[in-house]
Amino acid sequence: MIDYRRLRVALLGAGAVGSQVAALLLKHGDELADRAGASLELVGIAVRDLDAPRETDLPRELFTTDAETLIMGADIVIELMGGIEPARQYLLQAINSGADIVTANKALLATHGPELFDAADQVGAQVYYEAAAAGAIPIIRPLRDSLAGDRVRRIMGIVNGTTNYILDRMDTEGAEFADVLADAQRLGYAESDPTADVEGYDAAQKAAILASLAFHTTVPLDAVHREGITSIDKAMIDSARHAGYVIKLLAVCERLAATTDGADAAGEASASRSAASRPLDDRSRPSGEAISVRVYPALISRDHPLASVHGANNAVFVEAEAAGNLMFYGAGAGGVQTASAVLGDVVSAARRHIAGGVGVGESTLANLPVVPIGHVTTRYQITLEVDDQTGVLATVAGILSDGGVSVATVEQTVVGSGDHDTEDGGVARLVIGTHTAREQDLSDTVDRLAASGVVERVVSVLRVEGE
Amino acid sequence: MIDYRRLRVALLGAGAVGSQVAALLLKHGDELADRAGASLELVGIAVRDLDAPRETDLPRELFTTDAETLIMGADIVIELMGGIEPARQYLLQAINSGADIVTANKALLATHGPELFDAADQVGAQVYYEAAAAGAIPIIRPLRDSLAGDRVRRIMGIVNGTTNYILDRMDTEGAEFADVLADAQRLGYAESDPTADVEGYDAAQKAAILASLAFHTTVPLDAVHREGITSIDKAMIDSARHAGYVIKLLAVCERLAATTDGADAAGEASASRSAASRPLDDRSRPSGEAISVRVYPALISRDHPLASVHGANNAVFVEAEAAGNLMFYGAGAGGVQTASAVLGDVVSAARRHIAGGVGVGESTLANLPVVPIGHVTTRYQITLEVDDQTGVLATVAGILSDGGVSVATVEQTVVGSGDHDTEDGGVARLVIGTHTAREQDLSDTVDRLAASGVVERVVSVLRVEGE
Numbered sequence: 001m002i003d004y005r006r007l008r009v010a011l012l013g014a015g016a017v018g019s020q021v022a023a024l025l026l027k028h029g030d031e032l033a034d035r036a037g038a039s040l041e042l043v044g045i046a047v048r049d050l051d052a053p054r055e056t057d058l059p060r061e062l063f064t065t066d067a068e069t070l071i072m073g074a075d076i077v078i079e080l081m082g083g084i085e086p087a088r089q090y091l092l093q094a095i096n097s098g099a100d101i102v103t104a105n106k107a108l109l110a111t112h113g114p115e116l117f118d119a120a121d122q123v124g125a126q127v128y129y130e131a132a133a134a135g136a137i138p139i140i141r142p143l144r145d146s147l148a149g150d151r152v153r154r155i156m157g158i159v160n161g162t163t164n165y166i167l168d169r170m171d172t173e174g175a176e177f178a179d180v181l182a183d184a185q186r187l188g189y190a191e192s193d194p195t196a197d198v199e200g201y202d203a204a205q206k207a208a209i210l211a212s213l214a215f216h217t218t219v220p221l222d223a224v225h226r227e228g229i230t231s232i233d234k235a236m237i238d239s240a241r242h243a244g245y246v247i248k249l250l251a252v253c254e255r256l257a258a259t260t261d262g263a264d265a266a267g268e269a270s271a272s273r274s275a276a277s278r279p280l281d282d283r284s285r286p287s288g289e290a291i292s293v294r295v296y297p298a299l300i301s302r303d304h305p306l307a308s309v310h311g312a313n314n315a316v317f318v319e320a321e322a323a324g325n326l327m328f329y330g331a332g333a334g335g336v337q338t339a340s341a342v343l344g345d346v347v348s349a350a351r352r353h354i355a356g357g358v359g360v361g362e363s364t365l366a367n368l369p370v371v372p373i374g375h376v377t378t379r380y381q382i383t384l385e386v387d388d389q390t391g392v393l394a395t396v397a398g399i400l401s402d403g404g405v406s407v408a409t410v411e412q413t414v415v416g417s418g419d420h421d422t423e424d425g426g427v428a429r430l431v432i433g434t435h436t437a438r439e440q441d442l443s444d445t446v447d448r449l450a451a452s453g454v455v456e457r458v459v460s461v462l463r464v465e466g467e
Numbered sequence: 468m469i470d471y472r473r474l475r476v477a478l479l480g481a482g483a484v485g486s487q488v489a490a491l492l493l494k495h496g497d498e499l500a501d502r503a504g505a506s507l508e509l510v511g512i513a514v515r516d517l518d519a520p521r522e523t524d525l526p527r528e529l530f531t532t533d534a535e536t537l538i539m540g541a542d543i544v545i546e547l548m549g550g551i552e553p554a555r556q557y558l559l560q561a562i563n564s565g566a567d568i569v570t571a572n573k574a575l576l577a578t579h580g581p582e583l584f585d586a587a588d589q590v591g592a593q594v595y596y597e598a599a600a601a602g603a604i605p606i607i608r609p610l611r612d613s614l615a616g617d618r619v620r621r622i623m624g625i626v627n628g629t630t631n632y633i634l635d636r637m638d639t640e641g642a643e644f645a646d647v648l649a650d651a652q653r654l655g656y657a658e659s660d661p662t663a664d665v666e667g668y669d670a671a672q673k674a675a676i677l678a679s680l681a682f683h684t685t686v687p688l689d690a691v692h693r694e695g696i697t698s699i700d701k702a703m704i705d706s707a708r709h710a711g712y713v714i715k716l717l718a719v720c721e722r723l724a725a726t727t728d729g730a731d732a733a734g735e736a737s738a739s740r741s742a743a744s745r746p747l748d749d750r751s752r753p754s755g756e757a758i759s760v761r762v763y764p765a766l767i768s769r770d771h772p773l774a775s776v777h778g779a780n781n782a783v784f785v786e787a788e789a790a791g792n793l794m795f796y797g798a799g800a801g802g803v804q805t806a807s808a809v810l811g812d813v814v815s816a817a818r819r820h821i822a823g824g825v826g827v828g829e830s831t832l833a834n835l836p837v838v839p840i841g842h843v844t845t846r847y848q849i850t851l852e853v854d855d856q857t858g859v860l861a862t863v864a865g866i867l868s869d870g871g872v873s874v875a876t877v878e879q880t881v882v883g884s885g886d887h888d889t890e891d892g893g894v895a896r897l898v899i900g901t902h903t904a905r906e907q908d909l910s911d912t913v914d915r916l917a918a919s920g921v922v923e924r925v926v927s928v929l930r931v932e933g934e
Contacts, residue, residue, distance in 0.1 A: 020789070028616075032615075034830065035615050035832075037828070037830075136789070136791060136793065138605075138609035138612075140613075141605070141612055142609065145605075146597055147605070147807065147811055148499075148814035149491070149806075149807060149809070149812075149814050150810065216502055308775070320807060322487070322804060323807035323808070324603060324797065324798045324804050325797060326605070326795075326796065326797035328793075328796075329793065329794040329796070330793035331790065334791070337790050339616075340614065340787060340789035341613060342616070344612055344613040344614055344615045344617065345616075346616055347612070347615035348612050354827075355824040355826065356823065356824035356825060357819070357822040357825075358823060358824075359822065360819075363501065365469075365502075366498065
């Protein structure tokens with residue numbers, strides 16, 4: 001038996017993840033000590049209500065409502081309370097009292113990450129947050145460390161299990177959104193208020209964290225374009241399948257090459273950059289490059305590795321200049337799964353404590369501007385209902401062409417007819433696949449189509465990613 | 468422009484990976500400095516022959532044949548020479564002169580890893596080797612750090628691109644091994660002497676490295692059971708497909724639960740443990756658990772995520788107690804891809820140099836015994852050619868049952884006949900799928916089948932993994 005140096009670990013929060021972290025720390029303490037080179041002593045668990053029911057059977061004497069006293073005596077503070085306050089204050093207190101911190105709080109990191117990182121830098125502490133971006137999937141260290149010598153071109157992530165579960169069931173069972181959502185709520189895959197998941201807020205927080213790491217840039221949450229999946233219906237899923245696609249809620253983080261209108265892009269993007277908590281760093285190296293960070297339901301080819309991510313699983317697909325294509329796959333949520341990532345961070349924090357030296361700060365000096373969605377280029381699938389009359393296709397094609405949107409594929413089907421005996425008078429459906437177009441051009445063109453008189457209804461406009 | 472502390476980087480070797488590392492270091496020096504918090508100055512490249520042709524256009528003044536002088540003045544030494552000597556001596560020299568080391572040398576790590584890790588421990592240096600296990604795929608940090616708080620149950624890795632390329636083409640094109648190998652050699656996917664790849668030596672080295680990390684145990688290379696793919700033919704691939712499987716060369720690293728015959732397993736395994744360069748640590752915590760590390764061609768269900776790893780790609784599937792199933796996918800080889808992993812290590816080494824403190828040692832205190840292949844349990848597919856006579860199936864079934872091998876599925880087909888007018892006299896093929904059996908029992912039973920008189924030929928015995 002080795003007489004290890006004892007490190008005091010304080011836990012804030014005893015919910016689904018917190019109670020699993022505490023239980024595993026107690027159960028595997030000896031093994032973890034051998035790995036960390038330090039004895040990890042859980043000195044207390046701060047909760048709001050001592051009498052609330054817990055998922056695991058933890059010793060009552062560990063619980064306290066006095067988080068501040070608990071933090072004061074800790075070497076490592078694990079924050080699993082969620083929410084912005086008082087989590088933020090507690091973590092700042094922990095950093096300033098010399099502790100390393102471990103957190104899974106994506107909302108806090110996406111909004112106040114720079115404040116925490118700066119505070120940690122100043123005292124040489126370290127912030128660990130492997131559990132904040134894709135649950136149990138190790139993605140933070142690969143982006144922060146393994147790919148630190150490479151240049152990430154693009155990340156496409158399925159980073160929200162609830163929406164993937166819903167879209168996957170809609171795709172495989174032909175069910176409608178509302179029915180699957182209700183089922184997901186019954187089964188515990190979705191919250192009673194599903195807004196954070198289905199409107200893409202959760203994915204947007206994770207996208208901000210992933211993009212910050214991948215592009216060495218502070219990405220403020222309000223620079224992330226966000227759309228949810230509530231408008232996705234069975235017809236859109238069927239139409240996607242027919243065209244060889246599946247609909248996934250994707251977090252896309254993309255590096256945009258320097259272009260001749262780079263100054264323009266950077267100019268429009270400056271609002272995003274100055275919105276960062278951390279002021280624009282004068283030492284940044286202007287490269288002319290920019291980035292886009294966006295969350296929306298998108299079509300992805302059924303051949304793409306992300307298309308086979310089923311159920312509530314997550315996956316992060318990374319395209320890097322030297323490494324090529326990488327994919328990280330696993331459980332994106334769940335108490336015990338997320339606890340695995342938290343405990344990995346605790347062992348890392350303990351090893352660093354024993355090794356000495358200061359913590360390594362976040363690398364944000366690339367400081368690339370985040371362009372607004374209008375500047376993004378991608379491919380689109382536009383579904384229209386049009387009058388089934390001679391010349392309508394020519395009119396539609398003309399409007400697209402005038403708008404700078406180049407057509408790759410068109411499929412026309414009759415969906416309803418006025419008079420079967422004549423060629424005209426019914427309603428036809430046009431599914432148009434475009435070549436790469438600029439989002440602003442596409443959006444303006446769709447507005448013109450809607451107002452053109454020949455288009456009865458714009459059924460859907462979906463981006464096509466991964467090509 | 469920030470005035471960074473300057474770190475001297477020495478590169479040993481300028482082959483496919485080394486020349487890319489040098490080129491990327493020179494090209495992206497400013498970006499890497501911002502990320503590392505240090506200026507990474509490539510001070511020299513040690514090669515054997517100054518006049519050998521290089522893949523990239525590197526400044527001639529960087530090249531030297533005097534590796535020892537180069538190492539003496541370096542903060543970070545990157546070893547990409549391959550082979551055991553003089554790589555081992557150079558790395559020990561680097562460690563002892565205060566440098567952190569980065570290596571992609573799997574042969575060296577699998578045979579002399581403990582010696583390097585011990586030397587680094589003694590002076591507080593760090594050994595980085597992300598490129599040694601699965602090329603560009605970040606797998607070392609996830610195992611070493613992200614999963615350090617979890618318990619890995621099993622790793623199944625496709626860790627050799629050449630053999631995956633060959634098996635994938637045999638599967639998709641119905642080609643024979645020799646033809647695809649010749650093609651792979653022409654295309655540069657296989658060496659002119661393909662032994663290291665096709666006989667599983669390369670995969671075995673990687674398996675030893677992955678198992679050491681996953682199980683916090685020194686795994687000597689000679690404890691890794693190894694079989695290659697040279698015996699795999701078209702008929703076996705077809706038969707696998709017919710049964711819903713694909714054949715992959717898998718590196719399987721498995722934790723075996725403590726059993727009543729644990730003492731027996733540990734006893735037989737002690738030869739493997741004492742073969743480690745590092746002596747058996749008296750401080751190890753006897754858990755009754757053991758591990759198995761093995762490389763062989765195995766059947767895997769076409770539904771398994773590993774089944775869709777095509778071409779020369781690699782993937783590592785990890786089953787952990789808390790995290791559940793994870794998969795890491797990407798390019799397993801290639802100069803520029805591997806250079807990405809090496810440069811990530813260089814940035815990590817630089818950050819640690821700047822942060823101060825000692826390097827974190829390898830965690831090997833679990834020190835689990837490695838059991839010989841005979842102790843492993845898995846499922847099997849046995850293909851036999853038998854006399855097509857009444858009672859043969861009963862005889863075969865009896866031998867299996869007596870040997871402790873339980874039959875799950877049987878398929879009998881006639882492959883050739885002596886006399887079509889009688890029921891007897893031809894040759895039938897039996898494909899038997901077993902329930903889980905102990906390898907030693909299975910092997911003994913197959914020997915008895917071969918000697919039984921009713922079995923004309925044992926066509927193949929393949930393990931079934933991933934179930």
